[in-house]
Amino acid sequence: MNYQEILTAIQSELSKIPSEGEVASYIPELAKIEPTKFGMHLYCTNSGHYSFGNSDERFSIQSISKVFALTRAMSLLDEDLFKRVDVEPSGDPFNSLVQLEYENGIPRNPFINAGALVVCDILISNIKNPKNDLLDFIQELTNNKEISINREVFDSEKKHSYRNTALLNFMKAFGNIKNDIYLVLDLYIHLCSIEMSCKELSEAFMIYANGGRLLYNNKKILSSEKIKRINAIMQTCGFYDEAGEFSFRVGLPGKSGVGGGIVAIHPGQYAVTVWSPPLNPKGNSELGMLALERLTTLTGLSIF
Ligand code: GLN
Numbered sequence: 001m002n003y004q005e006i007l008t009a010i011q012s013e014l015s016k017i018p019s020e021g022e023v024a025s026y027i028p029e030l031a032k033i034e035p036t037k038f039g040m041h042l043y044c045t046n047s048g049h050y051s052f053g054n055s056d057e058r059f060s061i062q063s064i065s066k067v068f069a070l071t072r073a074m075s076l077l078d079e080d081l082f083k084r085v086d087v088e089p090s091g092d093p094f095n096s097l098v099q100l101e102y103e104n105g106i107p108r109n110p111f112i113n114a115g116a117l118v119v120c121d122i123l124i125s126n127i128k129n130p131k132n133d134l135l136d137f138i139q140e141l142t143n144n145k146e147i148s149i150n151r152e153v154f155d156s157e158k159k160h161s162y163r164n165t166a167l168l169n170f171m172k173a174f175g176n177i178k179n180d181i182y183l184v185l186d187l188y189i190h191l192c193s194i195e196m197s198c199k200e201l202s203e204a205f206m207i208y209a210n211g212g213r214l215l216y217n218n219k220k221i222l223s224s225e226k227i228k229r230i231n232a233i234m235q236t237c238g239f240y241d242e243a244g245e246f247s248f249r250v251g252l253p254g255k256s257g258v259g260g261g262i263v264a265i266h267p268g269q270y271a272v273t274v275w276s277p278p279l280n281p282k283g284n285s286e287l288g289m290l291a292l293e294r295l296t297t298l299t300g301l302s303i304f
Contacts, residue, residue: 001299003042003050003270009295010040011052011254014287021278021286024258029156030060033277041198041290042272045210051199058195059275060153062257063094065134065228066116066193070240072137073110073119076126084122084176087233094240095163095284097170105174109237111255113188114167115237117177123125129139131190138194141204143216146198154193161185184296198261198273205263205271208234208253231267235303242282249293251302262288266301 025031039054090108107114168181212222234253254264260277276287
């Protein structure tokens with residue numbers, strides 16, 4: 001497969017398409033990002049790296065961090081984790097409160113904000129210094145000690161966390177948050193404000209394409225059974241109320257963030273990341289979704 005040729009074709013095809021999306025502005029610091037940034041990086045299990053555009057520039061990973069938080073929680077805990085957070089698609093926006101009321105404070109899945117907040121609560125109860133632990137974990141996945149947070153994005157989200165604070169208070173009232181809500185919020189925002197490039201995200205997500213093993217040293221990070229489950233949750237819940245549409249168009253498990261990044265994996269084949277900041281009304285990168293649709297169409301390969 002000539003991945004570089006395919007990526008170059010995607011870049012020239014999509015650069016001509018006028019974007020109707022809008023850069024996220026409810027976190028004011030994210031609104032400052034240049035909307036024309038566009039990069040893509042594919043990391044193949046047996047033939048290495050392919051890329052175009054701004055693929056080495058770091059951006060705010062936002063909700064993509066929810067996959068790392070869940071992975072860390074699943075490596076520490078068994079099935080009990082899923083008594084506090086379900087694994088069903090929500091069909092609602094990522095920051096919605098409505099389902100929590102009639103589902104007794106149990107979030108639909110770990111990739112909506114409510115679910116990720118419960119996962120953060122679990123990490124606080126089980127890890128001494130979860131902020132450092134999670135950064136160490138991502139640094140190990142990428143074999144790169146420089147990955148860190150963007151302090152301005154962290155401070156900016158912290159000042160505008162009304163919905164996430166509401167979600168935490170609501171779940172606390174149902175007994176599904178055990179720690180102080182501001183401690184949980186702090187960890188959640190810290191994880192959202194991590195910055196990584198398309199290349200670094202593709203390297204980190206290689207464990208989901210490679211049965212739980214790091215490609216660079218063959219170390220087993222997570223059992224194949226747990227990797228299967230995380231990939232299944234990405235497939236069904238990775239794009240909130242657009243998870244069906246992403247599955248329908250792209251046919252790969254993946255996860256998006258409001259920083260404009262999307263990561264997707266093809267088990268046994270590759271991890272791929274695309275970054276374009278303008279978002280569609282569901283909060284997913286408009287060009288990112290198109291680029292991944294072109295990738296699985298032009299390669300003729302998806303998981304289906
Ligand atoms: N930090 C963002 C929030 O909590 C993450 C949302 C996202 O990337 N979808 O609203």
